[in-house]
Amino acid sequence: MDGKLSDILAEIRKTWSGLTGGGIACFMDGRQILGFDRRTKLPVEVQDAVDQGCEVDGYTYRGRQWWVVQSSAQETEQLRFVAWSKADEVESYRSLLETWMETLSFGLREEHLGKSLTEALVGAWDRLSFFYEFTHIVSRAVDLLDLMEAIIALLKKVIFVEDVFIVLCEEGEIRTLTASGQDLPDADLLLALIEDSAGPVSKRELKDSLVRADSKLVDCGDFLAARLTFDGQTNGMMGFIDALPGRFTANDIQLLASAADRVCSIIESMRSRMVWEERQRIERELEVAARIQASLLPDELPEIHGVDIAVYLQPARHVGGDIYASSRNQDGDPIMILADVAGKGIPAAILTSIVHGTFRGHAPFCEKPAELMKKIGRYIYQDLARADTFVTAIVLRCLQRERSFEYASAGHVDALLWRNENAEVEFLPATGIPLGIDSRYPYENRTVSLHPGDLVLVYSDGVTEAEDPQGKVLGLQGLSDIIYATHPARAVDQIRTLISGLEIHRQGLPARDDVALLMFRCIHEDDANRTVLPFVIDSDFTAVRSVVDLIRGLEDEQFDGGPLLDRQLLDDFALATSEILSNQIHHAFEEGTGRIEGRVVVEDNRLVTDLYDHGVPIPEPLHVSMFDGTEPPERGYGLMLAEGLLDTCEYRRIGGTRNHWRLIKNIHGVDKNEN
Amino acid sequence: MKIDIERPQEKKIVVIPRGRVDVQTAPTLKEKLRELVDSDGLTIIVDLQHVDFIDSSGLSALVSGLKTVRERGGTLHISQPQPQARTALRLTLLDRVFSIFPTLDQALDEGELQDS
Numbered sequence: 001m002d003g004k005l006s007d008i009l010a011e012i013r014k015t016w017s018g019l020t021g022g023g024i025a026c027f028m029d030g031r032q033i034l035g036f037d038r039r040t041k042l043p044v045e046v047q048d049a050v051d052q053g054c055e056v057d058g059y060t061y062r063g064r065q066w067w068v069v070q071s072s073a074q075e076t077e078q079l080r081f082v083a084w085s086k087a088d089e090v091e092s093y094r095s096l097l098e099t100w101m102e103t104l105s106f107g108l109r110e111e112h113l114g115k116s117l118t119e120a121l122v123g124a125w126d127r128l129s130f131f132y133e134f135t136h137i138v139s140r141a142v143d144l145l146d147l148m149e150a151i152i153a154l155l156k157k158v159i160f161v162e163d164v165f166i167v168l169c170e171e172g173e174i175r176t177l178t179a180s181g182q183d184l185p186d187a188d189l190l191l192a193l194i195e196d197s198a199g200p201v202s203k204r205e206l207k208d209s210l211v212r213a214d215s216k217l218v219d220c221g222d223f224l225a226a227r228l229t230f231d232g233q234t235n236g237m238m239g240f241i242d243a244l245p246g247r248f249t250a251n252d253i254q255l256l257a258s259a260a261d262r263v264c265s266i267i268e269s270m271r272s273r274m275v276w277e278e279r280q281r282i283e284r285e286l287e288v289a290a291r292i293q294a295s296l297l298p299d300e301l302p303e304i305h306g307v308d309i310a311v312y313l314q315p316a317r318h319v320g321g322d323i324y325a326s327s328r329n330q331d332g333d334p335i336m337i338l339a340d341v342a343g344k345g346i347p348a349a350i351l352t353s354i355v356h357g358t359f360r361g362h363a364p365f366c367e368k369p370a371e372l373m374k375k376i377g378r379y380i381y382q383d384l385a386r387a388d389t390f391v392t393a394i395v396l397r398c399l400q401r402e403r404s405f406e407y408a409s410a411g412h413v414d415a416l417l418w419r420n421e422n423a424e425v426e427f428l429p430a431t432g433i434p435l436g437i438d439s440r441y442p443y444e445n446r447t448v449s450l451h452p453g454d455l456v457l458v459y460s461d462g463v464t465e466a467e468d469p470q471g472k473v474l475g476l477q478g479l480s481d482i483i484y485a486t487h488p489a490r491a492v493d494q495i496r497t498l499i500s501g502l503e504i505h506r507q508g509l510p511a512r513d514d515v516a517l518l519m520f521r522c523i524h525e526d527d528a529n530r531t532v533l534p535f536v537i538d539s540d541f542t543a544v545r546s547v548v549d550l551i552r553g554l555e556d557e558q559f560d561g562g563p564l565l566d567r568q569l570l571d572d573f574a575l576a577t578s579e580i581l582s583n584q585i586h587h588a589f590e591e592g593t594g595r596i597e598g599r600v601v602v603e604d605n606r607l608v609t610d611l612y613d614h615g616v617p618i619p620e621p622l623h624v625s626m627f628d629g630t631e632p633p634e635r636g637y638g639l640m641l642a643e644g645l646l647d648t649c650e651y652r653r654i655g656g657t658r659n660h661w662r663l664i665k666n667i668h669g670v671d672k673n674e675n
Numbered sequence: 676m677k678i679d680i681e682r683p684q685e686k687k688i689v690v691i692p693r694g695r696v697d698v699q700t701a702p703t704l705k706e707k708l709r710e711l712v713d714s715d716g717l718t719i720i721v722d723l724q725h726v727d728f729i730d731s732s733g734l735s736a737l738v739s740g741l742k743t744v745r746e747r748g749g750t751l752h753i754s755q756p757q758p759q760a761r762t763a764l765r766l767t768l769l770d771r772v773f774s775i776f777p778t779l780d781q782a783l784d785e786g787e788l789q790d791s
Contacts, residue, residue: 541698548697548728571728571759578730582698628768632738637731637767644766 016083024083144270145177151263152179159252161240162221166263167191168228168236184241185216190225195234200226200256202248222247226260230268238263286318289349302326302334304398308527309520310491312499320514321348322460325356327363329397335363335372338518339393340412340460342434347387348514354383355391355435369395369408370431370443377410377435377443384436391435394458403522404449405456410435413461416479418487420453420524425480428456453524455487455494462513466502474505478595481658485597485612486534488527491519493534497597501536504595531557531602537581539589539596539613544581548574551600551609565602565667573665576645577609579638580661588615588659604667606647611661617653676700678707686749687718687783693725696733704733708740708751717749720782724755729763741773750774754782 016024148166155164156179164179167187174191176184184190193209194201203210203223210218217223225239238260240248301309311324321341329335337359341348358379359372366372373395384390392412398405409415411434414427432443450456459479466474482501486494495517502515533550537543551574554565577600584596594615601608642649648664679691688711692704711719721737723729741751754776756764764770776782 544698545695568758568762572762575728575730575759575763578697582730582732630771632741632769632772634735634738634742637734637763637769640767641731641763645762 024081026081144267144274145175147266147270148177148263151259152177155179155240155259159240159255161242161247163241164239165241166228166236166238168267170235186210186213189213189215190217191227191234191237194225194227194237197227200224200239200253200260202253204246221245224248224252224256226256228260228264228267230264230271286346289346290315290318302328302336302398304334304520305400306403306523307398307400307520308491308523309518310495311519312495312515312517314499314511314515315344315349316462316511316514317345319346319349320344321352322462322514322516323352323356324516324518325359327360329363329372330365330367333397333399335366335369335395335397336518337376337393337395338412338458338460338516339391340462340514340516341391342389344514347389351380351383351387351389351391354380355393359395368445369397369406370445373408373410373432373435373443374441377441378439381436381439390437392430392461393435396456396458398520399447402449403451404447406445406447408432408443408445410441410443413459413464414476416457416459416476416483417448418455418457418483419451420455420487420522421451423484425483427476450522452522453488453526455483455491455519455521457483458518460514460516462511462515463498463502463517465513466506466511466515467509468505469507469509474502478505481595481612481614482536482597484658485536485599485610486532487521488524488530488601489532489534489599491521493532494521495519497534497536501595501597504536504538529604532599533601534597534599536595536597539585539594539615541582541585543596544578544585547581547598547600548578551577551607554600554602565607569607569665569667572645573607573609573663576642576649576663576665577611579642580609580611580649580663583618583638583642584611584613584615584659584661587618588613606667607665609661609663611659611663612654613659614657615659618651618659676703678704680707680711683783686714686716687720689720689722689779689783691722691725695728696726696736697728697730698732701730701732701736705736705739708736709743712740712743712747712749715747715749717744717747718785719744719749719751720754720776720779721751722754722779722782723757723760724779726760727757729760731763731767734763734767734769737773738769752776752782752785754779 012026013024148168152164152166162180163182163184165184165187166177167184167190168175168177169191174188176187178184189210190206193206201224203217203220207218220241221243222245223239223241225237227234228236228238239256240252242248301311313320313322313324315322321344322339323341324336324338326334326336337355339352339355339359341351341355355376358376362372362375362379366375373393376393376395380391390411392410394407394409394412394415396405396407407415407428409428409430410432411430414429417426417428418424419426428446428448431446432441448456457479464473464475464479478501479498482498483494486497489497498517499515502511533554535547535550537546552570555567555570557565581596588594594613596611596613598609598611601610639649642663645665646663647666648662650662652660652662654660676692676694676696679693681689681691683689690704690708690711692700694700696704708719708721711717719740721740726733737751737753744751752774753764755778756775761770764773764775774782774785
């Protein structure tokens with residue numbers, strides 16, 4: 001055997017062993033020309049595979065994967081590789097093995113064109129080392145363009161041509177990389193000409209088209225170009241240019257085709273990796289941003305004598321455009337802001353930080369909300385103008401001594417004021433335009449007096465504009481309905497119920513907008529003597545259980561100085577409540593579904609459930625079953641049970657739109673007729 | 676709710692629901708009772724020992740079962756109702772309709788001792 005050939009094959013073995021830690025054997029016409037230690041024999045299965053002439057196959061032998069790669073390019077000069085390594089590595093190098101195979105066998109074919117076998121193989125070796133280095137470059141690359149440049153430099157090293165180029169199209173832009181650093185003339189034309197070609201195309205094949213287009217490429221000696229197809233379409237090309245006409249041989253065409261294939265698969269895998277990494281990076285940054293934004297929400301709400309206060313913020317995405325902050329004004333009065341930056345996500349979140357910082361910075365030097373709003377508006381005007389957005393905000397100042405509060409609202413949605421005395425909702429309109437429209441807008445203050453049990457709810461439009469699957473918004477009406485049932489509860493419990501009401505309204509749809517809620521409520525003297533558990537449920541029989549559980553769960557609750565709630569009492573009350581709820585669902589929502597709001601109130605001497613719905617009115621008088629104990633009807637025991645278990649079971653229609661049930665169970669030892 | 680069925684004697688079937696018999700689960704009990712009445716003269720005993728909550732839908736299911744079994748010359752008794760079920764049966768006057776036994780054995784023997 002030729003000394004040069006055995007050197008090359010020895011290099012192949014060294015390279016393979018360096019890459020995979022495994023071994024390799026090469027056979028030509030059935031003769032082993034490279035490989036194994038002479039004492040080693042191929043496993044029978046592998047030998048069989050070689051004998052059967054399989055092209056590529058894998059076997060496991062003694063815990064290792066064996067690959068048989070056999071050339072099918074030529075019938076007379078059969079060449080085979082048998083390579084092995086640890087199973088998880090060999091698969092990734094399989095294509096390298098195939099490329100060696102192709103190149104070697106191609107070198108052998110070239111021999112028929114008049115070159116000696118040795119020369120062909122020496123030429124082939126340059127290409128083999130190209131692919132070896134190629135593999136190494138790819139494994140180290142982090143940037144696509146760097147990688148393309150490295151590939152160009154490598155190609156330039158193994159093929160003696162004037163220039164090597166890679167052209168990539170991205171979003172309509174053509175980017176050309178060349179080994180020489182010089183531009184490739186008429187790259188777009190060339191790309192268009194080879195767009196549908198099967199393999200590399202030379203100048204000779206395109207000459208007529210180039211002449212017609214009066215292209216500068218006509219002046220070059222020769223070129224060879226192969227298209228790069230990835231993401232399902234031709235997105236670039238690569239090739240060689242040389243001054244010598246007719247410079248490129250079949251061997252070069254083979255090399256370019258292999259290299260182009262390889263470049264395409266690298267670009268695809270690299271891009272998917274980069275997209276994934278980019279997503280991961282954004283995800284990580286968003287998590288950090290969400291933590292930062294969450295930390296802006298003060299853990300401690302302002303302590304205001306006689307006022308119960310709660311707040312809730314939930315961005316629709318990681319970070320949001322709604323913000324709440326609190327501070328003290330120059331007189332030491334608590335002052336709060338709830339703002340909603342138009343838009344969502346990161347741009348909105350950045351602006352909320354500016355609003356937050358501005359509020360914190362100016363609040364201690366202002367007296368009234370309107371004054372502070374003016375300052376904030378003036379300060380952030382430029383930022384908002386640059387971002388082409390606006391902010392709605394409401395600033396509130398609590399006047400503890402006068403039992404009142406002042407507010408200024410920059411185009412914010414109407415705040416809701418629950419008047420306890422007459423059980424009515426009032427709305428607090430904006431006192432000016434949104435921030436970011438007029439830097440000198442004169443905002444006005446409005447003062448609102450409060451009475452015990454009164455409640456103020458400030459919220460963002462993500463609450464009232466929450467949509468159900470039919471596109472119906474919760475609206476001010478829905479919000480008021482919930483407050484109607486929840487209002488005597490602690491602010492934190494009311495907020496929690498509002499959130500579940502929103503979720504029920506959305507019926508499983510994700511929130512499309514940020515949600516912010518700020519509630520403060522004037523403490524009522526009765527608060528000390530009662531525990532209020534508000535709830536909102538879907539008008540669905542399965543939801544009845546949650547209310548039953550709420551009532552039965554009271555057995556485990558400890559009420560300071562409250563009544564002793566025994567199991568029997570709670571079971572009776574839960575049963576009565578569930579019967580009325582089932583009745584309500586059955587009658588009020590015969591067609592379609594609705595929402596039932598309610599509350600369970602534990603007082604010193606009684607249990608009370610109030611239930612509200614907007615369904616059709618219950619026909620009066622209530623029909624309690626006339627069953628006398630002889631022939632039992634199959635239905636109609638519900639009201640009988642409720643009447644029998646309760647001390648009071650009242651129904652009324654409120655305002656022609658709303659059903660209200662009041663259920664009362666006196667606690668043992670208390671006069672049954674006392675309500 | 677889980678329902679166990681036992682057949683300790685010929686023509687006697689013990690139905691043992693467990694958990695809540697309410698608006699959600701009562702239809703299952705009703706259907707089960709209907710299925711079991713496949714011959715004449717059966718005695719079905721619904722043992723309520725493991726039912727900690729029954730509502731009017733549950734009571735309706737029992738009444739429905741009673742009617743079904745009666746149509747074929749059988750009867751339906753109740754055994755071991757817990758306090759909550761006892762109250763529900765009393766308030767709806769259904770304790771006058773069903774024979775209610777404090778133990779399952781008594782129900783099986785159809786003893787004279789009735790618990791109201």
